[in-house]
Amino acid sequence: MKKTIRFIFIILPAILWPWAVFLAAPLTDDAMIVRVCIADDKPETFISLKSDYKIYATNSSRVLMEGPCLTAKVVATKDGLRVGARQLNIGGIRVKVGKNSKIYVGGKRFRGDIDILRKDNGRLMIINYIALDDYLYGVLYHEVSHRWPMEVLKAQAIAARTFALYQAKQNRLQLYDLRSDIYSQVYGGSGSEKWSTTMAVNSTKGLVLVYKGELLPAYYHATCAGRTEDASNLWKVNIPPLDGVECGFCVESPHYSWTKNMPLWKLEEKLASAGYKMGKIETVAVLSRNESGRVDKLSIKDNAGVSVVLTGKDFRQLLGPNELRSTNFDVSIKWGELILTGRGWGHGVGMCQWGSYGMAKKGIKADEILRRYYPGAEIVSVEKIQGKL
Numbered sequence: 001m002k003k004t005i006r007f008i009f010i011i012l013p014a015i016l017w018p019w020a021v022f023l024a025a026p027l028t029d030d031a032m033i034v035r036v037c038i039a040d041d042k043p044e045t046f047i048s049l050k051s052d053y054k055i056y057a058t059n060s061s062r063v064l065m066e067g068p069c070l071t072a073k074v075v076a077t078k079d080g081l082r083v084g085a086r087q088l089n090i091g092g093i094r095v096k097v098g099k100n101s102k103i104y105v106g107g108k109r110f111r112g113d114i115d116i117l118r119k120d121n122g123r124l125m126i127i128n129y130i131a132l133d134d135y136l137y138g139v140l141y142h143e144v145s146h147r148w149p150m151e152v153l154k155a156q157a158i159a160a161r162t163f164a165l166y167q168a169k170q171n172r173l174q175l176y177d178l179r180s181d182i183y184s185q186v187y188g189g190s191g192s193e194k195w196s197t198t199m200a201v202n203s204t205k206g207l208v209l210v211y212k213g214e215l216l217p218a219y220y221h222a223t224c225a226g227r228t229e230d231a232s233n234l235w236k237v238n239i240p241p242l243d244g245v246e247c248g249f250c251v252e253s254p255h256y257s258w259t260k261n262m263p264l265w266k267l268e269e270k271l272a273s274a275g276y277k278m279g280k281i282e283t284v285a286v287l288s289r290n291e292s293g294r295v296d297k298l299s300i301k302d303n304a305g306v307s308v309v310l311t312g313k314d315f316r317q318l319l320g321p322n323e324l325r326s327t328n329f330d331v332s333i334k335w336g337e338l339i340l341t342g343r344g345w346g347h348g349v350g351m352c353q354w355g356s357y358g359m360a361k362k363g364i365k366a367d368e369i370l371r372r373y374y375p376g377a378e379i380v381s382v383e384k385i386q387g388k389l
């Protein structure tokens with residue numbers, strides 16, 4: 001792997017305090033780096049370092065603070081940031097420790113460097129600059145069970161690596177590449193590493209998925225419950241590897257089928273806070289479904305005859321992605337409650353994690369699992385596509 005590729009870009013984002021320019025202090029780790037937003041809009045945070053550290057301004061290589069250890073509260077102030085008792089009149093700091101040391105932020109342990117930025121709303125954004133594979137160590141534990149067979153862990157490592165690089169490419173001009181929650185890939189810092197998941201990352205080092213020589217948007221999800229979703233139903237992505245395939249391997253998933261009851265007043269409240277002016281809800285009905293059986297459109301009507309038509313995707317967003325686990329559901333109303341009976345968990349695009357677990361249990365190897373869920377995609381070394389990252 002070429003050692004000079006980095007996802008660091010010089011920008012002057014409008015949302016930040018004017019002094020925060022992101023030409024950061026040099027990184028020590030010669031590797032691919034991803035920028036993961038681990039917290040946003042926090043009034044304050046706590047950092048703890050148990051080894052030699054240096055704190056730089058994010059816009060220069062000037063050392064502002066250094067020492068053998070530090071525990072401090074970081075607060076946004078009128079003129080910048082306060083680290084412990086020290087007032088720093090700057091818009092952002094980068095905290096660096098030695099190669100094998102960790103930084104604790106808000107009680108979680110992280111590898112790599114940490115940027116703490118003061119936004120112009122007086123709140124903090126915290127970004128972890130971390131080597132790609134170090135990041136994957138922290139992702140895999142949250143995305144799959146570390147007790148699953150090695151082949152499914154390897155397939156997950158390749159998909160997660162590809163997805164991270166794809167996001168980095170997409171977000172090149174943004175402040176960060178990935179978030180640490182379900183909107184990117186769940187990342188728990190280095191406290192989330194396990195032997196087996198780390199082994200899966202190491203044994204697939206540098207391997208990524210490509211389609212026609214381009215990095216694949218390697219979406220994945222927990223359980224498809226039958227057929228994976230065509231990505232073009234959800235996003236502006238229309239390529240054969242993400243057209244959707246039959247799965248048939250995820251029947252063991254605890255999310256294969258589910259029921260969710262929600263009081264109608266809660267739906268009314270959610271509609272109101274999303275800006276829909278509706279009264280008492282009387283009917284909710286599926287209008288159409290797409291090829292995979294997921295809800296394409298549904299209508300909601302109130303007692304005054306006012307109705308709204310939403311896409312399945314927007315309805316899931318309205319209710320909350322963990323409240324409505326997928327867009328593959330039936331809906332009815334009974335005794336003042338919305339009754340949702342559904343199948344699967346997640347957007348349904350790309351690799352089905354429980355399906356890949358089912359395949360691995362049958363002795364199917366990681367490359368075959370990936371070829372099944374991303375038909376037409378190839379697994380290559382990242383070196384082969386370096387010019388396209």
Ligand SMILES: [Zn+2]
Pocket residue numbers: 223224225226227247248249250352354355
């Ligand atoms: Zn499946």
